[in-house]
Amino acid sequence: MTETIEGSAAVAHVVRNCEPDVVACYPITPSTHIAEDLAKMYANGEIKKYITVESEFSAISAIMGASAAGGRSFSTTSSQGLALMHEAIFAAAGLRLSPVMCVANRALSAPLNIWNDHEDTIAERDSGWLQIYCETNQETVDAIPQAFKVAESAYIPAMVCMDGFYLTHAVEQIDVPKTEMIRSYLPKFKPFARLDPENPVSIGAYAFPADYQNFREDLHRDLIASKAKVRKAHDEMAKLTGRSYGDGLLEQYRMEDADYIFMGLGSVMGTAKEAVDRMRAKGEKVGALRVRCFRPFPGEELAKALAGKKSVAVFEKDYSLGASAPMYAELVEALYQKPEAPVLSSFVGGLGGKDMTVENVESLLAKIKDAKRHSEWV
Amino acid sequence: MTDLFTPGHRACAGCGAAIAFRQIVNALGKDIVIVNATGCGEIISTPFPESAWEVPYIHTLFENVPAVASGVVAALRAQGNDHTTVVCIAGDGSTYDIGFGALSGMLERNDDVLYICYDNEAYMNTGVQRSSSTPLHALTTTSEVGKALHGKEQFKKPLLDIVAAHRVPYAASTCIAYPFDVDKKLKKAKAIRGARFVSIFASCVTGWGVDTQLGVSIARLAVETGMWPMQEYENGEMKITMKPARKPVLEYFKLQRRFKHLTPEEVAEIQKTVDGFWAKHEAGEKK
């Protein structure tokens, strides 16, 4: 049953309904409302423990500790907060802990900017975390229990990424999955190794050169293998809610007979779908391809989805300064030497909240009809 | 009795920290979880696939132990475990410097954590660099003795007082050379709930330039000279738990390479500071 609710509040509600043992938050725009709403629930006795940490670095550290002690744990942050967590983000994955974090995406300083783009989470793409990018608030609340399910069974921490302000502060009709439903969906967390006086182990040993690389390679392989878990978690939830988001990894929109594709992450894909509809009404063979799961990267799945297409506009709200747009580069790698690979163009835009309109998407789709390779900041 | 911190660990011969770890686990027993900071304590005890700990143990990073411990204890309590003591073990680099903010946060929240700092007055794991715990004029690899500088220019940070200012239920200092005092203070701390802090003075023979057999006696001299006061803070009241013999500080300095360069004036300057501390304390006692 839907209710009229702010995106952030809906996230807080679904987190509560996942019955976490420990929540640790440090407020930062635009994730703040999630932290506030969870604190309100804690004040009402609806959450077992909420730690009011003194920094984002301590927030991630506390949920790492909680996870190692067998607790379901959650935090939320944005931008500078995520950047401050950077060191611990890598450690959480390397330690095979299972916290879930909702990141309200925001630009990184400098200059200071509180508005949306994906520079913050894309900068953490090498950390070993799962990353799910959501298009809508409804998808975000559905993705949180899915993230717990995958994180706690693959022993890989998970980030659910929602666009700051565009989603976090939007009030709309949302159906928040209820506790009873989540209980039937999400089994009790059993960590890979637990801090337990009855059965002591030492977690977080240091590894010599002979072992270190093996651990990193294992984490990589398990992360790639977790694609199946992401899909399964998505499909199982879809059965309960009646809502699905592509196959959990990718969402294809009017792609079947399309020649020209707009590809991207997050809420801008709602805009892209509208642009596709308008162009389709004019007889243009266009489609949209949304990467929902960016880590693990669905390279093979993308190669399959794009086989035989003429041209793709890869749109990103992030950039690897001094190099290229990360998702574009990864897509090029995924399609390298594939026989039916389309021409790939890179467009970077929407940084720090810069508008990306339906008309902007239409113009990019029009631009790639020359089937030449473009690389532009728009 | 089998130690809960086993031999085979890779500490230097004569390591004061290893003595402290034995004292800690043997005082606190099996029903604990150790949250360890990166540092000597971690690298000597847990090179994969080995561990010297017979109790549950986690190491994540250098500067975050208090926050990790807050999360561990929160999760244990949320799952119905109301008995296990969560214990941080961290050196002075982690405690006084890089993890200071996280420590303050944990203390302010009064989380149910027993924080133990083994204080050897420098970053020993990386090769003896100064920390804010390094005493005045001491030589380290980042407070060198040369034409322009003569060792560390600053006083040791008064951490115990800063910790106590958070109004935690218990804060104390002790020293590896006094095993019964260590045992008593740790057991007392264990019996209390909330944020507790115990600082254990633990010599580093390698970093201080002391003969290995003097590992314990050098720590004892720090107490006997009054350089390391043995204190307890309870309910906001500070109490001296051991009156030192007040041997001249020079007796402590002359056995250590890190103080070899001190001029008589510098020794006198430190002696004056130590005298000042004890005069102030004794005046307070007479009131």
Place this chain on the structure above:
Amino acid sequence: MMKAAISKPGTAKNNKTGDWRTFRPNVDNQKCIKCGTCQRFCPEGVMGKIGEYPEVDFDYCKGCGICANECPKKAITMSEDK
């Protein structure tokens, strides 16, 4: 395959540190009063049980000499380990 760097408790015992030793402690039980001082202070915890005569585990003893230095009865002497 182990997924993360997790060690089993007490496995440091596999690492025999006795070969680090240059000097070795020699205990004279005639002088020993079983006070437990050496056993309490040994950084390795390899001097045996408190209340009994010291029994050095040379598999691990690193030869630091703290036991000899701290012994109130000078019952322990250090000699070159050959």
